Amino acid sequence: MREQFYEYIQQLQDTITTELEAIDGGVTFMEDLWKRKEGGGGRTRVIENGNVFEKGGVNISAVHGELPEVLRKQFGVKQGDFFACGLSLVLHPKNPFVPTVHANWRYFEMYDETGNIVTQWFGGGQDLTPYYLFEEDAIHFHTVCKNACDTYHKSFYPKYKKTCDEYFWNAHRNEARGVGGLFFDYLKATSEFTLQDRYDFVTAIGNSFLESYLPIVKRRKDVSFTKTHKDWQEIRRGRYVEFNLVHDRGTLFGLKTNGRIESILMSLPPTVQWKYNHTPIKNSQEERLLQVLANPVDWVK
């Protein structure tokens, strides 16, 4: 399974970066190959200062070795080796009317002392963070997510949509990071689903990504915007930074286990502002966004 999934994310990275370069039209991804001292490595691809994408990364990695202490504690095991691989992407568009998007699909294995697999699971998801809310964009994104889920089980979309709203909750701000999407973890083989079923599901979600996001980019990328719109985008990007550095388990896990810092923090936006106690004008588009972020919406029924 590890070879099968790693093969998949390699191909998916190629597909996604090729399509993103085509839509950007200005710059291409730069590539960094890196190795992890304790085992494994990755292929980081970053885009900066494009026509459409101000900054973004589409990274894959496959790491293995002794389970870091923080994971041993989390899983309640004394020792063991692990393997983990996945694709992570974050795209920060230049135009404030194009939402930021994040996605991650990953596979994890743990081994006993003799190298046998003790447990193995998939995780991942994708979520959308608009700076100006267009309901049709949120509905489109969620519709693609739901359709990709529904093929596998009718319970998946409602469950993973709810988990996504809960996970991407910026608790200290009492607001959602964005309009959500999907979030799932610990998808193991069960009596109902084989590990291959899990693989089929996660890869179907991965395959649906471009369809969920690119039509939104195409609709909004050439809409003209002012400095006021850009300022608001940069202020809201501040909330994105706050979520990633304060709450995001993946980021903190990476920072505390000697991950490759520049690959992890490619998720941080290119330009950000923090103003003291910034409050949007009454009945503005900016205020409307905050109202929606305060109470997660069921975008598709």
Add this chain to the structure above:
Amino acid sequence: MREQFYEYIQQLQDTITTELEAIDGGVTFMEDLWKRKEGGGGRTRVIENGNVFEKGGVNISAVHGELPEVLRKQFGVKQGDFFACGLSLVLHPKNPFVPTVHANWRYFEMYDETGNIVTQWFGGGQDLTPYYLFEEDAIHFHTVCKNACDTYHKSFYPKYKKTCDEYFWNAHRNEARGVGGLFFDYLKATSEFTLQDRYDFVTAIGNSFLESYLPIVKRRKDVSFTKTHKDWQEIRRGRYVEFNLVHDRGTLFGLKTNGRIESILMSLPPTVQWKYNHTPIKNSQEERLLQVLANPVDWVK
């Protein structure tokens, strides 16, 4: 003691904000009084878009009530009430040649079930974060810190200087946040020092603040700078954000115990950049800063 110290930080806030307004010459501090639902409140003073200070805050607060769960765990107590008050300041100058400064001086009391004081202590310190390194500035700042310490005990400066270097270590970047200063905590009454001695020491440190920082501001605030200098300042401000949101105990404590978010996060810089894998030019001033931050320096012997 709580009245005595709160009286002191009220006056110190007035003194500091008055002096900073005089040196800025452009804007004045805005003031927000706030109350904490569970008990107490604060007086937040923020400056934005000044001639000298692009953003900054000089805040005091005095809060009390039931000990939050996170502190009960930290102190290993089942229940109890607390009182805490302090002054916190962060100043982000506009000119990249003027360093950012942070300071905090605080007093804490814990009570038993009948309201008697179980334990009480002072904490605090100040540290300097330059974007371009002028050794004379770092030496000046540390000299004032050392002189203020030496009046009380020769051991204080070396000890609290070292603690500061250790505390403001941006571990995931393997570099210091800045050139350090002082950091001390849990200064309780001992056989050697009364609580009044501790008060005298902490207030002497507080009183030395303007002398430690203002001469540096005056020296650098009118030096002309280019977009390249400003970009570097904004990239380095990103490290400041990373430290505060990932490592700073005070910030995380505030975020996780329902503190007043806008008063806590006034510490975040006004404009920030994250570039992927940014590396300064060989033998540049920017590279020189990174070399110094990688290995804390003894600025005064």
